[in-house]
Amino acid sequence: MSGPSLALLTDLYQLTMAYGYWRLGRAEDEAVFHLFFRRAPFRGGYAVAGGLEPALEYLQALRFDAGDREYLATLTGSDGRPLFDAGFLEYLGGLRFTCDLDGVPEGTAMFAHEPLLRVRGPILQCQLVETPLLNLLNFSTLIATKAARVCGAAGGAPVLEFGLRRGQGVDGALAAARAAYLGGCAATSNVLAGKRFGVPVRGTHAHSWVMSFDDERTAFAAYAEALPNNCVFLVDTYDTLQGVRHAIEVGERLRAAGHTLAGVRLDSGDLAALSQGARRLLDAAGFPDAAIVASNDLDEHEITALRQAGAQISVWGVGTRLVTAYDQPALGGVYKLAAVRRDATQPWQYRIKLSEAPIKVSNPGIQQVRRYSGPDGGFVGDVLYETQLGLGAAAHRIDAPAETYAPQGAGEDLLVPLLRGGAAVYTPPPLAAAREHARAQLARLSPGVRDLQAPERYPVGLDERLQALKDAVTAEARRR
DSSP: OOOSOOTTOSOHHHHHHHHHHHHTTOTTOEEEEEEEESSOGGGOSOEEOOOHHHHHHHHHTOOOOHHHHHHHHTOBOTTSSBSSOHHHHHHHHTOOOOOEEEEOOTTOEEOTTOOSEEEEEEHHHHHHTHHHHHHHHHHHHHHHHHHHHHHHHTTTSOEEEOOGGGSSHHHHHHHHHHHHHHTTOOEESOHHHHHHHOOOBOOOOOHHHHHTSSSHHHHHHHHHHHOTTOOEEEOOSSOHHHHHHHHHHHHHHHHHTTOOOOEEEEOSSOHHHHHHHHHHHHHHTTOTTOEEEEOSSOOHHHHHHHHHTTOOOSEEEEOHHHHTTTTOOOOOEEEEEEEEESSTTSOOEEOOOOOSSGGGOOOOSSEEEEEEEOTTSOEEEEEEEETTTOOOSOEEETTEEEEEEOOOSEEEEOOEEEEETTEEOOOOOOHHHHHHHHHHHHHTSOHHHHOSSSOOOOOEEEEHHHHHHHHHHHHHHHTO
């Protein structure tokens, strides 16, 4: 869909700033940027980091091909003259990404203000990749987090991603299928996602199959004849419980022929009551292992309510509200400059973005995140620290700076080296392994942090040395 080059997948102002750096002789100045989010999505207590592998693929393939440069040559300024001169376009033709990149592996549980990525290198390059990195990580992190919430609500029962027809375009639907699997979904209906990413695919038939026959019983029998190893019958085309009875009739024939009635699917009505009725019928007919699959605008809140109502649903099909992140359509991740210097012989000049809204004030310095675990392996708190300054003895909570705490337990740094000078020093694990990493990460969060309604505040603090640096840089910035 995108063609051979994605170099122009950016906002124009990234290119105008890059041009400005080039014209002023600052293209090779060294800079450090961090990508992070300010609030956990869905009013929740955490996010699941996603999108790293596609981001690495993008950066390593970054090229401005002849067609890109020809297009840029057509852009004009307010005076009608070319926006970019020929020398800059020639420069772009030879550009390759040579920055250092550090980041958290996909599936890592993350919290507000913690860097998911740190980009360090020539300022022109760091600037150019801001928009595509935000595009790739924001959406995938959002959907992976939504999937984790949905799967948590399902209590261990499989969740199937059914959102292709409602996805935000082709690329959005593919990215959502990948991220949903990362976040815990068991499979997708999206066959192209299955091919590209190795995600298991699931699906049987729609209402139109049933409606194309004279009656439901005949439709089920015909499907069983064609695909006896894939029989989950959609039973709500006419009368749901009567549909279950028809499925049972065909299931008995399948069993006699050495096959299995895999289950029935409910797609409308009172899913709690209908699933209870379907379970009674299936069990009485000797099909206790037949699954009851439910769909119909489900999300973590609907699933929670249905389970509390005693629904007998063993597989959940979640579509629109998952792949569109229905209740929060954007993560709101940002990418902020934290340090600059002319070259490696010069000291770093730390930078901060100020705002009247405290949540929008950025953190200066070259940042790392240290995560601490208790004796049982559970996560107990994180500390952002400045790598040049190291760790102090205490940290100030980001959400309540007057509160300090001394981190306890074993600690590990979350950002790992990914690229050095643009060359890979990290091999992304298979998606299934990243999915297992996400599952293990969430299991180490307290139930209170994972709560859907009123999550506990997970402790995240600024190391006391970073806090002092922030105070000093803030005071200096306010004098400008």
